[in-house]
Amino acid sequence: MSPSSESNIFIYADFDLEAVCRRASTLRQGISCTCDPGQRPASGSFNWAIFILFEDGIQWVFRSPHPRTFMPLDVGVKLLASEAATLRYLKAHSDIPVPEVYDYCASSDNDIKVPFILMSQAPGWPLSKVWVSAGSPLPNLDPSKKAKIMTQLGGITWKLSQLRLDQIGSLYDDDGAFKIEECLWRCYMLRERFLLEGQRGPFTTDADFYESLVSKFLEQAECLRLSHHCFVAPVPSRDDYQSDKQYRQAVDLWNDFVTVGNKIDSADNRLDYIVAGDALRDIVRKFELPTPNPGTFPLCHADLSVNNIYVDDDYNITCIIDWAFTSSVPESMLLSPPSLPQYGDKISPVLHTAFIDGFQAAIPESTEESTVRRYHESLKQGSFHWNLSRLLGLDSIGDYNLFAAVWQSTYGPEKDIGEFFSQQRRSPHYLRLYDEVRKEDRPLWKVERDEEDYFRNKVFKHTIAKKLTLISEWKAKYTADSPRRTRQDMFVASPNLWKWILRFMENWKEMLDADAEVKKRIP
Template sequence: MSTVLKYDTVFAYRDFDLQALCRRASALRQGVPCACDPEKRPASGSFNFAIFISFEDGVRWVFRSPTSTTLPLEQEEKLLASEAATLRYLKAHSDIPVPEVYDYCVSSDNDIGIPFILMSEAPGQQLSDVWKSASHSQPGLEAGEKDKILSQLGAITFKLSQLRFDTIGSLFEEAGSFAPKECLSRGHMLDDRYLLEIPRGPFGSETEFYNNLISALSEHAETMPLLPHCFVAPVPTRDEYQSYIQYQNASLLWNDFVCVGDKFDSSKNRLDYVVLADALRDILQKLEPPAVNPGTFPLCHPDLSADNIFVDEDFNITCLIDWAFASSVPDFMLFTMPGLPQYRDELSSEFEMPFIDGFYEVIPKSMDRRTISKYRELWETDKVQVAWKLSRLLTLDSIRDYPLFAAVWEFARGFDQDAGQYFQQQCRLPHYVQLYKEFQKEDIPISEVEKKENDYLGNKVFRKTIARKLTLVSEWNRQYAENKPLSLRNSMFVTSPQLWKWILSFAQDWDDMFDAVGSEIIIEGKAKGGGEREGKEGVMP
């Protein structure tokens, strides 16, 4: 007789009273019997797991609870309470399709034994099942079908813009009323930012909110792990390369480069992000982002990715899920395009107009023309694109920080000085030179750096040589040095797809001549250990 491991059961993430859960669910439906398969492993995301409760009449409910593995349980309970309040508020004050919350408890002091939300199942299927990115071999949605979805998302954005509050924060429910309190946005919570000793809101102005996020970014850069963020080395992405093998090779080269010198948490990389934070503060002051109704702030979904959007067979949106980290925000942050298919993916410009048209289609004819004029100002194409990039930088929720900053810089400052020249200028200022010296005191010893390099690269001489040469060319150890000689370059060193492709082309030529590097770099058509394989963006282990 085989033994069923807990990992393969409904209790894979946490122990709880399954019978008490079924009793509670049945009581909420006036005694309709229900059941849950105890040997079915829960579905799970980054922060919660979910199981399905099936009633005899065919209705299914979802039971969600924190996994307590990514964030401390106290923080996950706050997120759960805020998400439940947000869903209830949306049901009561809009027709935006969201799950209905039947019951929730934010502490373990209940008959089930763990915090939970009990809610309706999202009808339809996840958009991610049918969207398909360009990197997938199977065909995805037609352009017209994507247009239809984007138009609906635009309409939902208008509806969110009408749900306004007098402060910026996450919603909580007390005695049937809803109000923004502590801000649980991604920029305040993720990457261990919940540990930072910064004000949490609610914030009474856009300036206060932006300055707080910038302070969080700066403190994050100074004291917390930065992997996979290396400012001058954007992470390669699949759509930049013709084949998966080429992308895989570029990822190897990127991993090698950031490994040499332990670049992620080095003093130089930390200071780059402090300079970034200071630059964003100046940019926001110059931009003066417009507001529709100054002094009030709309509610915003924090992650309109394809995983959180459900559609029917005709591509009508049936439900938006995952409202954890939701909060009210400045108008400038609401008026951005969704990240599709994934949160970090910048929406192709061809889908911007369907989204904006969908927004305007649901505006009541009675709306004041001055308000519509403010909407048009916010929806100007360049501002929309800058808003998306700024929001990713402020929350450090990107894998391509330098390209995002360069685009924002160009929009705010024009062509008087490019972003790389600006950074070169800043690194010579006494304030940053002194800060660099302080950061250097926290750098790990050279012996440990060399051990990390050897543990990762081993005897891969070709790759190690490339990474060290690139590090030398980048002047990595001299960027913020006192009395540093002027560089031969007129801008800072930043890796790019073109650089990795050039190196791979060189490796191909070298392999053709000497047949020497096949075991270190996968050469197109000569892959060691099999053909192409799809995977995630690689980061150093």
């Protein structure tokens, strides 16, 4: 069947729909199937999918990579091939509930004309229907049911911990045999990091893996776009505000602040991330991890979220989908708590405890006491490694907060972050580096032009953002002794700052309204 203007099914790619049905029918010994050409494909960030219905009521899923601008098709194809191999490995070596892969092709050189996976449909329904994000008007899931989910995820994590590979990397299919090749973990692929050259594994030690992640963090800080990442101005989080309105107003203030001076992609912001990256390198080199199984590494789902967890009506997990980006990892990373509802969201201490309880309950009674003790110690360090992995991958809206948590876990409160950054910024090494990075800053006239366009007819908001920038000393003043413009302090824009400014703006508006009322009454 060829594409037509009336067929929603071809919105993401031109492919041979009849060939899809033929292949599916052949795989089921000739049972006929249909695929509604009027269906609009389901779509995620990296793949689109359609559904195939057999005459006996069985339904399959046909998935293919998106030709996204932020993720080249060849990278998507590589992820697809590794995901297919990972799912087959999990089916062969565990009872973890995952979709079954019936067929796949990691190129467009086939009768269907696109790379694809043909797989079973996940039974049950996605947890995203009931586990909502903060601030949502929808009713949230009962805490006891959330705890039940977390306990089960703990048990599944135990099963993953028993799938040991001799290197850190992603799985591929080599003529029916599984092999480990380059690591496709999120930290290597997302936010344009696939463009960076250098080692992606496979790695033979935890230290090599973490060293590589720090290098990618630093390379992104130096030469890639930083998107919403402003180290000393974390994006406001919905959890910190009483209402959606207040949260949206705080985000608006944040946007105003980072627009003045093009803060995000400035040399000043990049230098902050470089200083943080070098500090993280020192921190990861201090690791002394009580690894229960030295020399081997467990598989880990790279993007566990409520969208990828399916449950039945009693909240028993029926399937876990979306195993793209999966890799074997250091044990410490596997044992960090899951992020729900989405990858960057930290769960509560109560749910973290439920996860740990589920993991420990799954450990067989025959396990040696020393091994159980090492697992227990690793699980206790889970929050630290959660913060570290999200920070290294820039998978957060609050990088400074993550860094502060990692820093304090390592050095305690006696070593002040602000003083450390101020000392580093003034050192000859970072002053030279600042001068190099600043060469890539946008010309001042372009920054001022964009700023003028952004704040057109928003004089009051522009004034507030400029005053706040001045107070923060984002650009330190020139002096005879220090001509460079590196900041000398550690100003951090916290939720309390945005709340204070919002109160000021409300009071100012009330004052103007009252003044206007008085003027109306004057004859």
